[in-house]
Amino acid sequence: xxxxxLFRIECxxxxxxLGQVLIALAGKVKSMSPPQPVVETPGTQVKGIELxxxxxxxxxxxRLHAITPSHAREFLAEHGKPTGSYSYILNNAxxxxxxxxxxxxxxxxxxxxxxxxxxxxxxxSKRDYAAEYRDRKKRERGATTAAKx
Numbered sequence: 716x717x718x719x720x721l722f723r724i725e726c727x728x729x730x731x732x733l734g735q736v737l738i739a740l741a742g743k744v745k746s747m748s749p750p751q752p753v754v755e756t757p758g759t760q761v762k763g764i765e766l767x768x769x770x771x772x773x774x775x776x777x778r779l780h781a782i783t784p785s786h787a788r789e790f791l792a793e794h795g796k797p798t799g800s801y802s803y804i805l806n807n808a809x810x811x812x813x814x815x816x817x818x819x820x821x822x823x824x825x826x827x828x829x830x831x832x833x834x835x836x837x838x839x840s841k842r843d844y845a846a847e848y849r850d851r852k853k854r855e856r857g858a859t860t861a862a863k864x
Contacts (some may be wrong), residue, residue, distance in 0.1 A: 721745065727753065767808050769794060774813075774824055781821045782814070 728736050733750060740747065773790050774782065787801035805822055808814040814822040 764807070764811065766794075766796070766804055767811055767813060770804060770808055771813055779824060781817075781823050783821055787822075 726736075728750075730752075737750070770787075770790055773793075779786065782805075784801050784805070787805055788798040791798050791801060791804065805814060805816075809816060809822070812825055815825050817823050
């Protein structure tokens with residue numbers, strides 16, 4: 716059987732890059748089927764805090780008290796994510812209070828419950844403790860003056 720000199724290529728492209736890929740292929744391909752959207756699976760749409768919640772469940776299942784970057788890579792591989800982004804998941808877990816870095820390559824598990832990314836409805840970095848204390852004192856004063864009347 717003789718080779719025709721043609722090759723078939725199939726690829727998946729993110730929606731934000733689809734236009735650039737079509738422009739790059741224009742004039743260089745003999746025929747092309749029209750682009751079709753791919754239905755997202757739960758494994759492909761998980762990111763950010765949802766991924767941290769999955770990490771919390773994963774840690775709880777394995778009864779780990781500390782994890783290393785190799786554990787994070789294993790977790791990401793099991794969930795179909797690139798293993799090179801292990802530091803991203805570890806830092807997100809630290810920011811929401813799931814892990815604490817002890818400085819020698821291990822991350823200590825502080826709590827393994829699900830996280831929402833906020834505390835009291837306000838992101839942790841934006842929380843105003845002085846205002847909360849002041850408001851609590853006002854409520855307490857208001858309750859005591861109402862009780863006296």
